Amino acid sequence: MSEVGILGGGLTGLTLCSLLENGEILERESECGGLCRSISEDGFTFDCGGSHIIFSRDRNALNFMLSKLKDNVVKCRRNTKIIYKGRLVKYPFENGLADLPLRENFECVASFLAARVKSRLLNALRFHCDGGAKSLHAWLLANFGRGIASKYLIPYNEKIWKISAKEMSASWVDGRVPKPPLRDVLRASLGFNTEGYTHQLNFYYPKRGGIAALIRSLERECKGRIVCDFEVKAIWRENGKWFVSNGEECRKYDKIVATIPVFSIVHSLQRGGESVPASVLRAVNALVFNSLATVMLGLEGVAEEKMSNISWLYIPDADCLPHRVAFPSNYSREVAPEGKTAVLAEITCRDTTKMSDEEIIERTVNDLHRKKILRKEDVCFAKVMRTSPAYIVYDMNYEHNVSVVREYLQRKGIILAGRFAKFEYMNMDACVRNAMEVARMLKERC
Numbered sequence: 312m313s314e315v316g317i318l319g320g321g322l323t324g325l326t327l328c329s330l331l332e333n334g335e336i337l338e339r340e341s342e343c344g345g346l347c348r349s350i351s352e353d354g355f356t357f358d359c360g361g362s363h364i365i366f367s368r369d370r371n372a373l374n375f376m377l378s379k380l381k382d383n384v385v386k387c388r389r390n391t392k393i394i395y396k397g398r399l400v401k402y403p404f405e406n407g408l409a410d411l412p413l414r415e416n417f418e419c420v421a422s423f424l425a426a427r428v429k430s431r432l433l434n435a436l437r438f439h440c441d442g443g444a445k446s447l448h449a450w451l452l453a454n455f456g457r458g459i460a461s462k463y464l465i466p467y468n469e470k471i472w473k474i475s476a477k478e479m480s481a482s483w484v485d486g487r488v489p490k491p492p493l494r495d496v497l498r499a500s501l502g503f504n505t506e507g508y509t510h511q512l513n514f515y516y517p518k519r520g521g522i523a524a525l526i527r528s529l530e531r532e533c534k535g536r537i538v539c540d541f542e543v544k545a546i547w548r549e550n551g552k553w554f555v556s557n558g559e560e561c562r563k564y565d566k567i568v569a570t571i572p573v574f575s576i577v578h579s580l581q582r583g584g585e586s587v588p589a590s591v592l593r594a595v596n597a598l599v600f601n602s603l604a605t606v607m608l609g610l611e612g613v614a615e616e617k618m619s620n621i622s623w624l625y626i627p628d629a630d631c632l633p634h635r636v637a638f639p640s641n642y643s644r645e646v647a648p649e650g651k652t653a654v655l656a657e658i659t660c661r662d663t664t665k666m667s668d669e670e671i672i673e674r675t676v677n678d679l680h681r682k683k684i685l686r687k688e689d690v691c692f693a694k695v696m697r698t699s700p701a702y703i704v705y706d707m708n709y710e711h712n713v714s715v716v717r718e719y720l721q722r723k724g725i726i727l728a729g730r731f732a733k734f735e736y737m738n739m740d741a742c743v744r745n746a747m748e749v750a751r752m753l754k755e756r757c
Protein backbone atom coordinates (compact mmCIF):
# COMPACT_ATOMS: atom_id res chain seq x y z
CA MET A 312 0.00 0.00 0.00
CA SER A 313 1.36 3.46 -0.95
CA GLU A 314 0.92 5.90 1.89
CA VAL A 315 0.03 8.96 -0.21
CA GLY A 316 -2.58 8.77 -2.96
CA ILE A 317 -2.04 11.54 -5.52
CA LEU A 318 -5.20 12.15 -7.51
CA GLY A 319 -4.30 13.39 -11.01
CA GLY A 320 -1.09 13.02 -13.01
CA GLY A 321 -0.56 16.50 -14.44
CA LEU A 322 2.55 18.54 -13.71
CA THR A 323 1.57 19.05 -10.05
CA GLY A 324 0.86 15.37 -9.34
CA LEU A 325 4.00 14.17 -11.12
CA THR A 326 6.24 16.74 -9.43
CA LEU A 327 4.86 15.75 -6.04
CA CYS A 328 5.24 12.02 -6.73
CA SER A 329 8.85 12.55 -7.89
CA LEU A 330 9.60 14.23 -4.54
CA LEU A 331 8.00 11.49 -2.40
CA GLU A 332 9.07 7.90 -2.01
CA ASN A 333 5.66 6.68 -0.89
CA GLY A 334 3.27 8.31 -3.36
CA GLU A 335 1.08 6.77 -6.05
CA ILE A 336 -0.65 8.66 -8.88
CA LEU A 337 -4.16 7.86 -10.06
CA GLU A 338 -4.69 9.40 -13.51
CA ARG A 339 -7.93 9.34 -15.51
CA GLU A 340 -6.36 9.42 -18.98
CA SER A 341 -4.19 6.77 -20.61
CA GLU A 342 -1.22 9.14 -20.31
CA CYS A 343 -0.11 11.72 -17.79
CA GLY A 344 0.44 15.43 -18.44
CA GLY A 345 -2.95 17.14 -18.17
CA LEU A 346 -2.58 20.61 -19.66
CA CYS A 347 1.10 19.89 -20.39
CA ARG A 348 0.45 17.21 -23.00
CA SER A 349 1.92 17.28 -26.52
CA ILE A 350 1.21 15.28 -29.65
CA SER A 351 3.59 14.41 -32.47
CA GLU A 352 2.08 13.72 -35.89
CA ASP A 353 3.42 14.01 -39.48
CA GLY A 354 6.70 15.38 -38.11
CA PHE A 355 4.99 18.21 -36.18
CA THR A 356 4.89 18.44 -32.38
CA PHE A 357 2.18 20.54 -30.75
CA ASP A 358 1.27 21.30 -27.13
CA CYS A 359 -2.34 20.21 -27.36
CA GLY A 360 -3.39 21.87 -24.07
CA GLY A 361 -2.28 25.24 -25.46
CA SER A 362 1.08 26.84 -26.13
CA HIS A 363 3.44 26.45 -23.15
CA ILE A 364 6.79 28.07 -22.40
CA ILE A 365 8.97 27.73 -19.33
CA PHE A 366 9.71 30.90 -17.35
CA SER A 367 9.66 32.01 -13.74
CA ARG A 368 10.77 34.61 -11.25
CA ASP A 369 11.25 31.68 -8.85
CA ARG A 370 14.79 30.35 -9.46
CA ASN A 371 14.07 27.19 -7.50
CA ALA A 372 11.00 26.19 -9.54
CA LEU A 373 12.68 27.22 -12.81
CA ASN A 374 15.83 25.22 -12.04
CA PHE A 375 13.71 22.23 -11.07
CA MET A 376 11.99 22.22 -14.49
CA LEU A 377 15.20 22.87 -16.43
CA SER A 378 17.07 20.15 -14.53
CA LYS A 379 14.45 17.63 -15.69
CA LEU A 380 15.04 18.58 -19.33
CA LYS A 381 18.85 18.29 -19.05
CA ASP A 382 20.24 19.30 -22.48
CA ASN A 383 16.87 18.95 -24.26
CA VAL A 384 16.20 22.67 -23.95
CA VAL A 385 16.44 25.88 -25.96
CA LYS A 386 16.56 29.40 -24.57
CA CYS A 387 14.61 31.99 -26.56
CA ARG A 388 14.02 35.71 -26.41
CA ARG A 389 10.39 36.71 -26.66
CA ASN A 390 9.32 38.45 -29.86
CA THR A 391 5.61 38.82 -29.25
CA LYS A 392 3.15 41.16 -30.94
CA ILE A 393 -0.43 42.28 -30.65
CA ILE A 394 -2.46 42.69 -33.81
CA TYR A 395 -4.16 46.06 -33.60
CA LYS A 396 -6.11 47.38 -36.62
CA GLY A 397 -3.90 45.28 -38.90
CA ARG A 398 -0.64 46.55 -37.37
CA LEU A 399 1.85 44.51 -35.37
CA VAL A 400 2.29 46.28 -32.03
CA LYS A 401 5.07 45.26 -29.67
CA TYR A 402 3.94 43.32 -26.56
CA PRO A 403 3.09 44.36 -23.90
CA PHE A 404 0.92 47.01 -25.58
CA GLU A 405 2.17 49.84 -23.33
CA ASN A 406 5.73 49.11 -24.50
CA GLY A 407 4.64 49.29 -28.13
CA LEU A 408 2.84 52.65 -28.24
CA ALA A 409 5.16 53.98 -30.96
CA ASP A 410 3.79 51.26 -33.29
CA LEU A 411 0.33 52.93 -33.14
CA PRO A 412 -0.83 55.78 -35.36
CA LEU A 413 0.40 59.05 -33.78
CA ARG A 414 -3.06 60.19 -32.63
CA GLU A 415 -3.75 56.87 -30.86
CA ASN A 416 -0.28 56.85 -29.33
CA PHE A 417 -1.04 60.31 -27.88
CA GLU A 418 -4.47 59.21 -26.58
CA CYS A 419 -2.84 56.29 -24.79
CA VAL A 420 0.00 58.21 -23.22
CA ALA A 421 -2.20 61.17 -22.20
CA SER A 422 -4.80 58.95 -20.51
CA PHE A 423 -2.05 56.85 -18.90
CA LEU A 424 -0.59 60.04 -17.38
CA ALA A 425 -4.04 61.19 -16.25
CA ALA A 426 -4.66 57.81 -14.56
CA ARG A 427 -1.29 57.98 -12.77
CA VAL A 428 -1.91 61.52 -11.54
CA LYS A 429 -5.38 60.54 -10.31
CA SER A 430 -4.01 57.48 -8.54
CA ARG A 431 -1.21 59.50 -6.83
CA LEU A 432 -3.71 62.15 -5.72
CA LEU A 433 -6.12 59.57 -4.33
CA ASN A 434 -3.27 57.80 -2.56
CA ALA A 435 -2.11 61.09 -1.07
CA LEU A 436 -5.67 61.60 0.18
CA ARG A 437 -5.40 58.06 1.60
CA PHE A 438 -7.88 56.47 -0.77
CA HIS A 439 -6.47 53.43 -2.44
CA CYS A 440 -7.20 53.98 -6.07
CA ASP A 441 -6.83 50.47 -7.49
CA GLY A 442 -7.55 49.03 -4.04
CA GLY A 443 -11.02 50.44 -4.63
CA ALA A 444 -11.14 48.96 -8.14
CA LYS A 445 -13.18 45.81 -7.54
CA SER A 446 -13.81 44.92 -11.18
CA LEU A 447 -11.18 44.13 -13.77
CA HIS A 448 -12.63 46.95 -15.90
CA ALA A 449 -12.07 49.53 -13.17
CA TRP A 450 -8.60 48.16 -12.33
CA LEU A 451 -7.46 48.37 -15.96
CA LEU A 452 -8.74 51.94 -16.31
CA ALA A 453 -7.13 52.98 -13.02
CA ASN A 454 -3.75 51.47 -13.83
CA PHE A 455 -3.40 51.91 -17.60
CA GLY A 456 -5.74 54.79 -18.49
CA ARG A 457 -8.62 54.79 -20.94
CA GLY A 458 -6.53 54.57 -24.14
CA ILE A 459 -4.53 51.39 -23.45
CA ALA A 460 -7.45 49.80 -21.58
CA SER A 461 -10.11 50.38 -24.23
CA LYS A 462 -7.96 49.73 -27.30
CA TYR A 463 -6.38 46.48 -26.14
CA LEU A 464 -6.65 45.29 -22.54
CA ILE A 465 -10.44 45.28 -22.20
CA PRO A 466 -11.27 43.71 -25.61
CA TYR A 467 -8.52 41.09 -25.24
CA ASN A 468 -9.56 40.14 -21.72
CA GLU A 469 -13.24 39.95 -22.67
CA LYS A 470 -12.34 37.73 -25.61
CA ILE A 471 -10.29 35.23 -23.60
CA TRP A 472 -12.49 35.21 -20.47
CA LYS A 473 -15.86 35.27 -22.28
CA ILE A 474 -17.27 37.62 -19.67
CA SER A 475 -17.60 41.38 -19.42
CA ALA A 476 -14.58 42.98 -17.68
CA LYS A 477 -17.14 44.76 -15.48
CA GLU A 478 -18.31 41.38 -14.17
CA MET A 479 -14.80 40.09 -13.55
CA SER A 480 -13.00 40.53 -10.25
CA ALA A 481 -9.64 42.34 -10.16
CA SER A 482 -8.42 39.99 -7.44
CA TRP A 483 -6.22 37.90 -9.79
CA VAL A 484 -4.46 40.73 -11.64
CA ASP A 485 -2.22 42.21 -8.96
CA GLY A 486 1.26 40.81 -9.53
CA ARG A 487 0.11 38.93 -12.65
CA VAL A 488 -0.49 42.00 -14.83
CA PRO A 489 2.50 44.23 -13.99
CA LYS A 490 1.90 47.96 -13.55
CA PRO A 491 4.34 49.57 -15.99
CA PRO A 492 6.72 52.30 -14.79
CA LEU A 493 5.68 55.75 -16.05
CA ARG A 494 9.17 56.33 -17.48
CA ASP A 495 8.93 53.18 -19.65
CA VAL A 496 5.55 54.17 -21.07
CA LEU A 497 6.76 57.68 -21.93
CA ARG A 498 9.92 56.32 -23.54
CA ALA A 499 7.93 53.65 -25.45
CA SER A 500 5.57 56.32 -26.75
CA LEU A 501 8.56 58.25 -28.15
CA GLY A 502 9.89 55.12 -29.86
CA PHE A 503 12.68 54.12 -27.45
CA ASN A 504 13.04 50.39 -26.96
CA THR A 505 11.63 49.32 -23.58
CA GLU A 506 10.63 45.90 -22.30
CA GLY A 507 7.75 44.98 -20.02
CA TYR A 508 6.86 41.73 -18.30
CA THR A 509 10.61 41.12 -18.10
CA HIS A 510 10.52 37.86 -16.13
CA GLN A 511 9.09 36.28 -19.32
CA LEU A 512 11.36 38.14 -21.80
CA ASN A 513 13.68 35.15 -21.96
CA PHE A 514 12.06 31.77 -21.81
CA TYR A 515 12.89 28.11 -22.26
CA TYR A 516 11.31 25.37 -24.32
CA PRO A 517 12.15 21.70 -24.87
CA LYS A 518 14.19 21.22 -28.03
CA ARG A 519 12.32 18.00 -28.81
CA GLY A 520 8.97 16.58 -27.68
CA GLY A 521 7.10 19.80 -26.84
CA ILE A 522 6.23 20.68 -23.25
CA ALA A 523 5.43 16.99 -22.61
CA ALA A 524 9.20 16.34 -22.59
CA LEU A 525 9.11 17.67 -19.02
CA ILE A 526 6.28 15.28 -18.19
CA ARG A 527 8.11 12.28 -19.69
CA SER A 528 11.15 13.03 -17.57
CA LEU A 529 9.08 13.23 -14.36
CA GLU A 530 7.24 10.04 -15.32
CA ARG A 531 10.56 8.18 -15.47
CA GLU A 532 11.25 9.25 -11.87
CA CYS A 533 7.84 7.95 -10.77
CA LYS A 534 8.14 4.64 -12.63
CA GLY A 535 5.96 1.89 -11.16
CA ARG A 536 3.95 4.39 -9.11
CA ILE A 537 1.53 5.66 -11.79
CA VAL A 538 -1.88 4.10 -12.41
CA CYS A 539 -3.38 5.40 -15.67
CA ASP A 540 -6.97 4.93 -16.93
CA PHE A 541 -8.14 5.31 -13.34
CA GLU A 542 -10.86 7.96 -13.10
CA VAL A 543 -11.45 8.94 -9.49
CA LYS A 544 -15.20 8.62 -8.99
CA ALA A 545 -15.64 8.08 -5.26
CA ILE A 546 -13.62 8.97 -2.17
CA TRP A 547 -14.37 8.04 1.44
CA ARG A 548 -12.67 7.64 4.79
CA GLU A 549 -12.98 4.54 6.95
CA ASN A 550 -11.02 3.43 10.03
CA GLY A 551 -8.48 6.21 9.59
CA LYS A 552 -7.71 5.33 5.95
CA TRP A 553 -8.71 6.95 2.65
CA PHE A 554 -10.39 4.86 -0.03
CA VAL A 555 -10.47 5.95 -3.68
CA SER A 556 -12.55 4.14 -6.28
CA ASN A 557 -13.06 4.32 -10.04
CA GLY A 558 -16.27 2.29 -9.75
CA GLU A 559 -14.49 -1.04 -10.35
CA GLU A 560 -11.34 -0.96 -8.28
CA CYS A 561 -10.55 0.56 -4.91
CA ARG A 562 -7.17 1.84 -3.58
CA LYS A 563 -6.33 2.57 0.03
CA TYR A 564 -4.07 5.34 1.40
CA ASP A 565 -3.05 7.07 4.64
CA LYS A 566 -3.31 10.50 3.04
CA ILE A 567 -4.57 11.90 -0.22
CA VAL A 568 -3.44 14.92 -2.20
CA ALA A 569 -5.93 15.99 -4.86
CA THR A 570 -4.74 17.76 -8.01
CA ILE A 571 -7.95 16.99 -9.96
CA PRO A 572 -10.57 19.74 -10.38
CA VAL A 573 -12.16 20.82 -7.13
CA PHE A 574 -15.68 19.98 -8.34
CA SER A 575 -14.58 16.40 -9.10
CA ILE A 576 -13.25 16.13 -5.54
CA VAL A 577 -16.52 17.32 -3.98
CA HIS A 578 -18.65 15.11 -6.22
CA SER A 579 -16.40 12.09 -5.51
CA LEU A 580 -16.88 12.65 -1.77
CA GLN A 581 -20.64 12.73 -2.35
CA ARG A 582 -20.46 9.46 -4.30
CA GLY A 583 -18.42 8.04 -1.44
CA GLY A 584 -21.40 8.60 0.88
CA GLU A 585 -20.45 11.99 2.35
CA SER A 586 -23.38 14.31 2.90
CA VAL A 587 -21.88 17.51 1.53
CA PRO A 588 -23.58 20.64 2.94
CA ALA A 589 -25.86 22.48 0.51
CA SER A 590 -23.80 25.70 0.90
CA VAL A 591 -20.67 23.86 -0.31
CA LEU A 592 -22.51 22.30 -3.26
CA ARG A 593 -23.90 25.70 -4.22
CA ALA A 594 -20.43 27.25 -4.02
CA VAL A 595 -18.68 24.50 -6.00
CA ASN A 596 -21.34 24.45 -8.70
CA ALA A 597 -21.06 28.24 -9.06
CA LEU A 598 -17.32 28.19 -9.80
CA VAL A 599 -16.74 29.39 -13.36
CA PHE A 600 -14.16 28.08 -15.81
CA ASN A 601 -13.44 28.22 -19.53
CA SER A 602 -12.59 25.37 -21.85
CA LEU A 603 -10.10 25.57 -24.67
CA ALA A 604 -9.96 24.42 -28.27
CA THR A 605 -6.46 24.30 -29.74
CA VAL A 606 -6.13 24.35 -33.51
CA MET A 607 -2.84 22.76 -34.54
CA LEU A 608 -1.77 23.77 -38.03
CA GLY A 609 1.22 22.66 -40.08
CA LEU A 610 2.31 24.92 -42.93
CA GLU A 611 4.38 24.24 -46.03
CA GLY A 612 7.25 26.72 -45.88
CA VAL A 613 7.17 29.65 -43.53
CA ALA A 614 4.11 31.60 -42.42
CA GLU A 615 3.73 35.11 -43.87
CA GLU A 616 7.23 36.66 -44.01
CA LYS A 617 6.59 39.03 -41.09
CA MET A 618 5.73 36.03 -38.88
CA SER A 619 9.05 34.24 -39.45
CA ASN A 620 10.49 35.08 -36.03
CA ILE A 621 7.37 35.84 -33.97
CA SER A 622 6.96 33.88 -30.70
CA TRP A 623 3.23 34.36 -30.35
CA LEU A 624 0.53 36.88 -31.28
CA TYR A 625 -2.37 38.30 -29.31
CA ILE A 626 -5.51 39.01 -31.35
CA PRO A 627 -8.11 41.14 -29.51
CA ASP A 628 -10.29 41.55 -32.65
CA ALA A 629 -13.78 40.08 -32.28
CA ASP A 630 -13.85 39.11 -35.98
CA CYS A 631 -11.09 36.49 -35.51
CA LEU A 632 -11.89 33.23 -33.72
CA PRO A 633 -8.55 32.61 -31.94
CA HIS A 634 -7.37 35.05 -29.27
CA ARG A 635 -3.76 33.86 -29.46
CA VAL A 636 -1.55 32.19 -32.04
CA ALA A 637 1.85 30.70 -31.21
CA PHE A 638 4.65 29.63 -33.55
CA PRO A 639 6.39 26.79 -31.69
CA SER A 640 8.74 26.07 -34.60
CA ASN A 641 10.15 29.57 -34.06
CA TYR A 642 11.25 28.37 -30.58
CA SER A 643 12.65 25.01 -31.66
CA ARG A 644 13.20 23.99 -35.28
CA GLU A 645 12.79 20.36 -34.19
CA VAL A 646 9.02 20.60 -33.70
CA ALA A 647 8.30 20.82 -37.45
CA PRO A 648 9.76 19.03 -40.47
CA GLU A 649 12.57 20.86 -42.30
CA GLY A 650 11.19 23.92 -44.11
CA LYS A 651 7.72 23.71 -42.51
CA THR A 652 6.07 25.76 -39.77
CA ALA A 653 4.03 24.76 -36.73
CA VAL A 654 1.20 27.14 -35.76
CA LEU A 655 -0.91 26.73 -32.64
CA ALA A 656 -4.12 28.77 -32.34
CA GLU A 657 -6.13 28.97 -29.12
CA ILE A 658 -9.85 29.57 -28.69
CA THR A 659 -11.58 29.74 -25.32
CA CYS A 660 -15.20 28.82 -24.83
CA ARG A 661 -17.56 28.50 -21.89
CA ASP A 662 -17.72 24.77 -21.42
CA THR A 663 -17.39 23.06 -24.81
CA THR A 664 -17.88 24.89 -28.07
CA LYS A 665 -20.86 23.92 -30.17
CA MET A 666 -18.78 24.06 -33.37
CA SER A 667 -17.49 20.83 -34.94
CA ASP A 668 -13.73 20.31 -35.38
CA GLU A 669 -14.09 20.91 -39.14
CA GLU A 670 -15.92 24.20 -38.56
CA ILE A 671 -13.31 25.36 -36.05
CA ILE A 672 -10.47 24.58 -38.47
CA GLU A 673 -12.21 26.30 -41.38
CA ARG A 674 -13.01 29.45 -39.38
CA THR A 675 -9.52 29.62 -37.87
CA VAL A 676 -7.69 29.14 -41.16
CA ASN A 677 -9.90 31.70 -42.95
CA ASP A 678 -9.59 34.25 -40.13
CA LEU A 679 -5.79 33.88 -39.93
CA HIS A 680 -5.54 34.10 -43.73
CA ARG A 681 -7.61 37.32 -43.72
CA LYS A 682 -5.42 38.76 -40.95
CA LYS A 683 -2.34 37.90 -43.09
CA ILE A 684 -0.93 35.59 -40.42
CA LEU A 685 -0.75 32.62 -42.79
CA ARG A 686 -1.78 31.63 -46.33
CA LYS A 687 -4.55 29.05 -46.32
CA GLU A 688 -3.09 27.28 -49.36
CA ASP A 689 0.03 26.46 -47.25
CA VAL A 690 -1.88 24.42 -44.64
CA CYS A 691 -0.71 20.79 -44.83
CA PHE A 692 -1.80 19.59 -41.36
CA ALA A 693 -4.80 20.54 -39.24
CA LYS A 694 -6.17 19.06 -36.05
CA VAL A 695 -8.31 20.27 -33.14
CA MET A 696 -8.09 19.17 -29.53
CA ARG A 697 -10.29 20.29 -26.66
CA THR A 698 -9.36 20.71 -23.02
CA SER A 699 -11.71 21.29 -20.13
CA PRO A 700 -11.28 22.93 -17.70
CA ALA A 701 -8.51 25.21 -19.01
CA TYR A 702 -8.91 28.64 -17.41
CA ILE A 703 -10.33 29.67 -14.05
CA VAL A 704 -12.67 32.64 -14.40
CA TYR A 705 -12.47 35.11 -11.52
CA ASP A 706 -16.04 36.35 -11.50
CA MET A 707 -17.27 38.62 -8.70
CA ASN A 708 -18.31 35.66 -6.52
CA TYR A 709 -15.02 33.81 -6.96
CA GLU A 710 -13.44 34.72 -3.59
CA HIS A 711 -16.52 33.72 -1.62
CA ASN A 712 -17.22 30.46 -3.47
CA VAL A 713 -13.64 29.24 -3.48
CA SER A 714 -13.13 29.93 0.22
CA VAL A 715 -16.34 28.02 1.16
CA VAL A 716 -15.16 24.98 -0.80
CA ARG A 717 -11.54 25.12 0.38
CA GLU A 718 -12.51 25.43 4.05
CA TYR A 719 -14.80 22.41 3.72
CA LEU A 720 -12.16 20.22 2.02
CA GLN A 721 -9.55 21.28 4.54
CA ARG A 722 -11.89 20.21 7.37
CA LYS A 723 -12.25 16.84 5.63
CA GLY A 724 -8.43 16.48 5.59
CA ILE A 725 -7.94 16.51 1.81
CA ILE A 726 -4.80 18.32 0.70
CA LEU A 727 -5.32 20.41 -2.44
CA ALA A 728 -2.53 21.14 -4.90
CA GLY A 729 -2.28 22.57 -8.40
CA ARG A 730 -4.31 24.74 -10.71
CA PHE A 731 -7.76 23.19 -10.62
CA ALA A 732 -7.79 21.65 -7.16
CA LYS A 733 -6.86 24.99 -5.60
CA PHE A 734 -8.91 26.63 -8.36
CA GLU A 735 -6.34 29.36 -8.81
CA TYR A 736 -4.67 30.90 -11.86
CA MET A 737 -1.40 28.99 -11.42
CA ASN A 738 1.29 28.65 -14.04
CA MET A 739 3.69 25.73 -14.20
CA ASP A 740 6.20 27.31 -11.81
CA ALA A 741 3.46 27.88 -9.21
CA CYS A 742 2.39 24.22 -9.57
CA VAL A 743 5.97 23.03 -9.06
CA ARG A 744 6.37 25.32 -6.03
CA ASN A 745 3.06 24.10 -4.61
CA ALA A 746 4.08 20.45 -5.06
CA MET A 747 7.41 21.16 -3.33
CA GLU A 748 5.57 22.76 -0.38
CA VAL A 749 3.18 19.81 -0.07
CA ALA A 750 6.08 17.31 -0.24
CA ARG A 751 7.91 19.22 2.52
CA MET A 752 4.77 19.33 4.67
CA LEU A 753 4.11 15.59 4.25
CA LYS A 754 7.71 14.72 5.12
CA GLU A 755 7.62 16.92 8.23
CA ARG A 756 4.41 15.24 9.40
CA CYS A 757 5.96 11.76 9.11
Ligand SMILES: Cc1cc2nc3c(=O)[nH]c(=O)nc-3n(C[C@H](O)[C@H](O)[C@H](O)COP(=O)(O)OP(=O)(O)OC[C@H]3O[C@@H](n4cnc5c(N)ncnc54)[C@H](O)[C@@H]3O)c2cc1C
Pocket residue numbers: 318319320321322323324337338339340343344345346347360361362363364365366541542543544570571572575603657701702728729730731737738739740742
Ligand atom coordinates in the same frame (compact mmCIF):
# COMPACT_ATOMS: atom_id res chain seq x y z
C1 LIG B 1 -3.74 27.62 -22.80
C2 LIG B 1 -2.81 27.51 -21.64
C3 LIG B 1 -1.50 27.89 -21.80
C4 LIG B 1 -0.61 27.83 -20.72
N1 LIG B 1 0.68 28.24 -20.90
C5 LIG B 1 1.53 28.20 -19.87
C6 LIG B 1 2.88 28.62 -20.07
O1 LIG B 1 3.28 29.04 -21.15
N2 LIG B 1 3.74 28.55 -18.99
C7 LIG B 1 3.31 28.12 -17.76
O2 LIG B 1 4.13 28.11 -16.83
N3 LIG B 1 2.04 27.69 -17.56
C8 LIG B 1 1.15 27.72 -18.57
N4 LIG B 1 -0.14 27.28 -18.40
C9 LIG B 1 -0.54 26.75 -17.08
C10 LIG B 1 -0.15 25.27 -16.92
O3 LIG B 1 -0.68 24.50 -17.98
C11 LIG B 1 -0.71 24.74 -15.59
O4 LIG B 1 -0.26 25.55 -14.54
C12 LIG B 1 -0.32 23.30 -15.25
O5 LIG B 1 -0.22 22.49 -16.38
C13 LIG B 1 -1.36 22.73 -14.28
O6 LIG B 1 -0.98 21.43 -13.88
P1 LIG B 1 -1.87 20.60 -12.84
O7 LIG B 1 -1.20 19.31 -12.67
O8 LIG B 1 -2.14 21.42 -11.63
O9 LIG B 1 -3.29 20.41 -13.56
P2 LIG B 1 -3.68 19.52 -14.83
O10 LIG B 1 -2.67 19.71 -15.89
O11 LIG B 1 -5.09 19.86 -15.14
O12 LIG B 1 -3.58 18.03 -14.29
C14 LIG B 1 -4.64 17.41 -13.62
C15 LIG B 1 -4.66 15.94 -14.02
O13 LIG B 1 -5.74 15.31 -13.33
C16 LIG B 1 -6.37 14.41 -14.24
N5 LIG B 1 -7.76 14.21 -13.76
C17 LIG B 1 -8.81 15.06 -13.84
N6 LIG B 1 -9.90 14.51 -13.29
C18 LIG B 1 -9.55 13.29 -12.84
C19 LIG B 1 -10.23 12.25 -12.15
N7 LIG B 1 -11.51 12.34 -11.81
N8 LIG B 1 -9.53 11.14 -11.84
C20 LIG B 1 -8.22 11.00 -12.14
N9 LIG B 1 -7.53 11.95 -12.80
C21 LIG B 1 -8.18 13.10 -13.13
C22 LIG B 1 -6.27 15.09 -15.59
O14 LIG B 1 -6.42 14.16 -16.64
C23 LIG B 1 -4.87 15.70 -15.50
O15 LIG B 1 -3.89 14.83 -16.00
C24 LIG B 1 -1.06 27.35 -19.45
C25 LIG B 1 -2.39 26.94 -19.31
C26 LIG B 1 -3.26 27.03 -20.38
C27 LIG B 1 -4.69 26.61 -20.24
